[in-house]
Amino acid sequence: SSKNAADGGSGDVRLSGIGKTYGSFTAVHPLDLTVPEGSFFALLGASGCGKTTTLRMIAGLEEPSCGSVRLGDQDVTHLPPYKRPVNTVFQSYALFPHLDIFENVAFGLRRRGIKSVKKQVEEMLELVQLGEQARKKPHQLSGGQQQRVAVARALINHPKVLLLDEPLGALDLKLRRQMQLELKRIQTEVGITFIHVTHDQEEAMTMADTVAVMNGGRVEQLGSPTDLYENPRTTFVANFLGTSNLIEAEVDSKSGDEIIVTAGDGKLVLPEARCAAPTRTGGKVLVGVRPEKITLSHADDAGEIPVGRNRVTGRITATSFIGVSTQYVIDSSVCPEFEVYVQNIDRDTRLVAGADVVLHWSPAHTFGLDAAQD
Numbered sequence: 001s002s003k004n005a006a007d008g009g010s011g012d013v014r015l016s017g018i019g020k021t022y023g024s025f026t027a028v029h030p031l032d033l034t035v036p037e038g039s040f041f042a043l044l045g046a047s048g049c050g051k052t053t054t055l056r057m058i059a060g061l062e063e064p065s066c067g068s069v070r071l072g073d074q075d076v077t078h079l080p081p082y083k084r085p086v087n088t089v090f091q092s093y094a095l096f097p098h099l100d101i102f103e104n105v106a107f108g109l110r111r112r113g114i115k116s117v118k119k120q121v122e123e124m125l126e127l128v129q130l131g132e133q134a135r136k137k138p139h140q141l142s143g144g145q146q147q148r149v150a151v152a153r154a155l156i157n158h159p160k161v162l163l164l165d166e167p168l169g170a171l172d173l174k175l176r177r178q179m180q181l182e183l184k185r186i187q188t189e190v191g192i193t194f195i196h197v198t199h200d201q202e203e204a205m206t207m208a209d210t211v212a213v214m215n216g217g218r219v220e221q222l223g224s225p226t227d228l229y230e231n232p233r234t235t236f237v238a239n240f241l242g243t244s245n246l247i248e249a250e251v252d253s254k255s256g257d258e259i260i261v262t263a264g265d266g267k268l269v270l271p272e273a274r275c276a277a278p279t280r281t282g283g284k285v286l287v288g289v290r291p292e293k294i295t296l297s298h299a300d301d302a303g304e305i306p307v308g309r310n311r312v313t314g315r316i317t318a319t320s321f322i323g324v325s326t327q328y329v330i331d332s333s334v335c336p337e338f339e340v341y342v343q344n345i346d347r348d349t350r351l352v353a354g355a356d357v358v359l360h361w362s363p364a365h366t367f368g369l370d371a372a373q374d
């Protein structure tokens with residue numbers, strides 16, 4: 001079927017030791033990365049981290065300084081872009097302004113000398129839900145619609161991999177959210193590999209099966225969105241993907257598969273498997289917990305907290321109602337600005353600024369990071 005562009009063997013994208021230097025500047029340190037065939041993969045990181053350069057090396061738009069790019073069993077490292085079974089969608093849609101939508105999408109087929117394009121183009125326009133707009137010119141469409149034309153145009157030649165370089169960067173927030181779901185739907189429908197570059201963590205988390213978080217030309221961590229969020233292995237990843245409370249602690253002892261640490265005048269427990277720091281006694285570790293994993297209790301109720309929970313005392317310094325939840329800032333014995341988000345079911349009216357509180361959470365939701373690493 002024309003929708004299954006991945007026919008013909010394994011189509012994993014394999015980067016082996018691929019790197020890029022500009023003079024003495026290293027934009028991408030040699031990295032190994034496998035993008036499974038048919039997955040939605042995101043390269044996520046702040047501006048300048050090397051994600052676009054990585055994408056462009058896959059596209060063939062940038063010559064790697066070292067390493068190789070394989071697509072399935074084909075080494076494409078030295079192939080020009082147009083000979084690779086990939087296509088790229090850019091932030092600037094780069095549509096042909098004088099051609100209508102139909103002809104924009106048909107372009108790739110016509111260039112290959114294909115005469116009867118109608119059925120394929122119509123199918124593609126259906127896929128991106130622009131069947132009604134075929135005879136309009138690009139300037140008559142909204143930004144989101146133009147971007148969908150760009151996607152249709154890139155998919156018409158059935159690439160094995162679609163590369164997307166900040167494709168939603170020019171759209172306003174509401175439209176961007178719609179387009180995130182739309183691109184995800186299109187990817188599921190065509191079933192080919194999408195590699196998506198973005199600096200927006202929410203975007204990467206919403207769309208991707210697997211996210212590679214990049215920092216300083218390196219992949220810091222690779223994983224599913226939930227894995228990265230719940231199990232960050234570096235402070236960069238912990239802070240880049242949402243808010244985390246990081247508590248300075250010192251390794252006290254081990255007990256089974258758990259680490260016990262001293263923080264302030266208390267002790268906290270975390271699974272050894274979730275500790276990315278060295279675990280020798282006396283070693284420094286940053287203990288983290290996501291704000292919504294914490295339960296907040298008024299100090300008067302602290303006696304009811306079950307044993308086996310991590311607990312910290314503090315005082316509320318600020319609260320703000322943010323719709324579905326309330327955000328509390330707590331000055332605690334171990335962290336001056338502890339953030340806690342509480343869903344607004346049975347909100348305790350005593351939890352106001354100035355109240356003495358106890359925070360508690362499960363050791364299973366606790367992670368440990370290497371304090372020494374930057």
Ligand code: ATP
Binds near residue numbers: 022025026048051
């Ligand atoms: P952005 O989101 O801003 O595009 P990015 O994470 O995609 O950032 P890259 O575009 O991959 O980052 O660039 C990585 C680094 O390489 C940056 O510091 C950039 O300045 C540098 N760089 C990119 N292209 C060149 C070039 N042609 N010559 C010199 N340095 C370059």
